[in-house]
Amino acid sequence: MGSIAPPLQVAVVGGGIIGVMTAIGLRRRGINAIIYERASTWHEVSAGFAFTGAAREWMEMIDPALVELLSSMSGKSDASTSNAYWNGFHPRTNEEAEDESKSLLFRTPTNNLSFWGCVRSQFLKGMAAMLPEEASIFGKQLAGYDEVNDKVILHFDDGSTAEADVLLGCDGIHSATRKVMLAGESRAGFSHTATYRTMVPIDVGIKALGQKVAKNACNHLGPNADLLCYPVMSMTLLNIAVFAYEDSEFPDPDRMTVQVDRSEIAKVFQGFSPQIADIWKLYPEKVVKWGIFDLEDNPPSTYARGRACLVGDAAHASTPYMGVGACTGVEDALVICTLLESVQQKALAGEELKEALGEALQTYSGARLERGRWIHHHSRQMGQMYHWRYGPTGRDPQRMKQKLEENWGKVVTYDVLAPLQPELRALARSHRK
């Protein structure tokens, strides 16, 4: 038993951003990836999010068409050479709030950060259109899996099953794959922060917050809360996210969302500068509040066991304060696509599949575990810093800037392929345009 004729059969559990991207990468490499998604169709929120320049380089190695897609829907701007951090608390007038000499805390050059923003739901749909119809099966919620005769058998909550050579758990923060793989040893916890997101036409955003928000990402910092905004959709919309510290536990930890009145946002920014204090007016009366959960308190001890492994948020769900959760998932996707391509090549050459696969999944875990942990740890730290709750930086703009640049540096200069053997690195690079 053990050696099979390719293509390798890969079950991707979860059709979110990272599951779909991974499936695209695998199919490009001639691997038969099937997505099993619990929802009845593609679903994502209409909120903005962004990929760094470094993530785009890794994405290009997964499939250059992904970068082309992102480019076609991004608010990328040559003017966006820095992220600006403003004092959202002390200014008492709009003039003062927009006056760089008085209220700009610091700027950080974006360098290879150079975020390209897009609307999540659009990007997901665009990626899904790159897959053949038979590559995704909806209404399939993974309940468990086991390994029988060198196969993974997936069990879904509708009683059906599916079989594959490998299972990639791309099933997000409350990953069922992780639960089974690690027998519940690792689980997501509340970061004691929450977010309220909206998007408005760019002119509405400019009227509320000033011309400064039209081109650059602007974050307005203050005690226990910050307001981040950046243009998306080719500069036509302003993505706005309020992030706030929460002392109490989140009311519904499984759903992670709760509907609230927009007056809650007004309370978050009580005492802040007038523009920030009034931001609640740009929200609809009822808003969704998202509890922010991560794996910082209970991280997985491994990302792979047997024939299963964890990819994306399932492995390293992070708070959004460094804005690179999905970017880190892109890194995972490249590494697992490369390793599985190499397994498939070995199987073609007549090598024993079982051994090659086991080794590849352990290499994946070894290559990704430390990076994933670093990301969720430092992302939490950044959130505390933005909320003026992080002791080492306090409210000091210079210390904040230094800390931020140190972390950004590690985000974008990290060589994802370094832990791999030279031939695997070359294999990964061979898929670039």
Ligand code: FAD
């Ligand atoms: P998910 O997006 O959670 O997808 C998981 C999928 O699995 C879903 O479709 C779900 O329905 C499905 N699923 C779950 N359980 C099962 C099951 N048992 N069986 C079958 N299917 C299942 N990252 C960035 O890089 N840049 C940003 O600008 C950025 N901004 C962010 C802003 C906010 C406010 C937040 C909260 C996060 C942000 N992130 C950002 C992080 C990013 O959103 C996540 O890292 C990314 O969405 C993870 O993608 P994923 O595919 O791993 O998981």
